[in-house]
Amino acid sequence: MTIKVLVADDHAAVRAGIVLILDGHGDIEVVGQAADGEQAVAMARELRPDVVLMDIRMPKLDGISATRELSEVTDVLILTTFDIDEYVFGALRAGAVGFLLKNTDADALVEAVRVVARGDGLISPSVTRRLISAFGAAVPERRPYDEHRPLGVGGPTPGAGGLTPREREVLACIGRGMSNAEIAAELDMAEATTKTHVSRLLNKLGLRSRVQAAILAQELSSGT
Template sequence: MPDPPAPPAAVQPLFPPPPRPAPVRVVVADDNPVVRAGLTALLSGREDITVVAEAADGREAYEAAARHRPDVVLLDVRMPGVDGLTALPHLARIARVVMLTYSHEAEIVQASLRGGAGGYLVHGEFTAEELASAVRDITRGRAHLTPTAATAVLAHLYTDATAHAETDPLPLFPVTSPNRLSQMQPLMGQSAGEHDGEPERARAREAGTRSRLSAREAEIMDLIASGMNNQQIAATCFISEKTVKNHINRIFAKLHSASRSEATATWLGTAPGAAHRGVG
């Protein structure tokens, strides 16, 4: 009896699929252990990203980067010991660095970019998916800036352009200074005399209102003003929703507000009578 025919050999694809790229290797540097744990959990849950080490200050970040040779370092600005700005130039020689911080001052943003950072992300201005995309894109040389950081960069460019315009007798186009840009909207349709000194008074009111709240309460109030709900605030700050509610109750009491919209109006200086209300 003849042997049964052999089963057909498996058909080999003409063009085999390309090998899966190695995951992006990340070091997370932040002095807050809750923030570090949250970022590590968020990023490690993705197939193409892995956190290879955590660090509590700039020195630990440098040691971890020298040991693990990551693709990206997520670096906080303000840390005890060696801070982020001090460690940045050393880290930038080893890996691409993204500042991931609550610090949003224009001077710090500009100093970070001059120091070699490839991106600047301010907590509360990005989603989890946007963070992961930023980590991926940074490895391809694409800079990422959240809105506050981008505004700081544009202000710096406007300042430079204005300085050049003052020495150029024939500028190619008119340049408007950042201060003038910020004042154009409220001045629309009104005489200049009605608003003399208003920017200074607005800044004084904002400083007075902020002085009522603790640093954490101010951070949460900024997130409320941006339109975030309690769940989003909890995820951004790596705290529970109950803790968020407790902070909001204290914020409402300090701002003499009964709702999120009322608190936001007071916080942003748009509440009725804000121009004459005391800030103490």
Template sequence: MITVAVVDDQEMVRMGFSLILDAEDSISVIGQAADGVEAIDLARSQKPDVVLLDIRMPRLDGLAALPEITPYSRVIMVTTFDDDDYVDAALDGGASGFLLKDAGADLLIAGVRAAANGDALISPSLTLDLLSRRSSSPARNAHAVARLSARELEVARLVAAGRTNQEICEQLFISLGTVKTHLGSIQTRLEARNRVEIAAAMWESGEMDRPNG
């Protein structure tokens, strides 16, 4: 059972997310919070597998609460398009992914499952747009990316394109264990803490602006 906490200052958003997630047999919403202070307390006491964390909230916003929550739970930042200026701070704080509030039930469920499996969802409609903004300095991270092997580069490109581990397996015809081994090596070479930081490094280096192959 995947345990989830929903954090948003809007009660309707919390209720909506909770209803969608609780309808899944393998997901249980174990708590809700209306601001960052409550979210930190909830994470410390309940240690949910995944926290859906709004960015803009009273008392303490999601970005300020994020580094206090990540030691206990994987965090998906819940955002809107006009939140793109905050992506760098969210990445630095250890966010595992991003979702739009109007992303829909299927993407919400997929994001929670991915985060719980350590396979953070990168939504093509939001996160790739945000990460592509970071490619304005093409030389950044280029040296680290250049150290990746040909296969590691293939895997890293797919991560940056929003593919899950299973999708990478199917596209490259390799096992799940092999994908995870490559990801571990890629994280070490790029000094990335998670998949989102791998994607960020790929965009920052300019690699994603080059034709594949």
């Protein structure tokens, strides 16, 4: 299967470099390039790519706002120079399924596109450490919802009471950082069935991505 990719970045040279990297692989096809957030949203809705590589700082509509509009349409992989917390947590709350820095090498970028296209999530190692740190921080009491607060810290935790026993098992596996293929092997079912369970539990829990599901699973298992 050819993975259709839309590249959204306001710098033409950056877009050209990304396209050059991706087009060198037979299983990936760049179907469009967007120079701002509004164009990215319009093109993604028209072209229906499997993955959108999204910059954050763009004119007209920033990458986080664009991701929020597209999270129900396609999978968004953030690719940015900036890994400040406001962007990391904002992108994940908006529904991004991955977050990479632009200093990622070419091979890792290509593999990230493949991972996201398979339905799995992927986050830059340096960002992962900060997510773990934020999740592990002691929170004495719940606070009102704040979209800029780290996922899993100080906000209301939705319950998993509406999930089937199998969906609960899948959620627990997601919380352990397992891919769809690993979950399928662990629970002895087809990978396509795993994808269906993941999609259904995200819908039931009102979550935008498996990254959010993983953090919720950690919250539920720790009782926070």
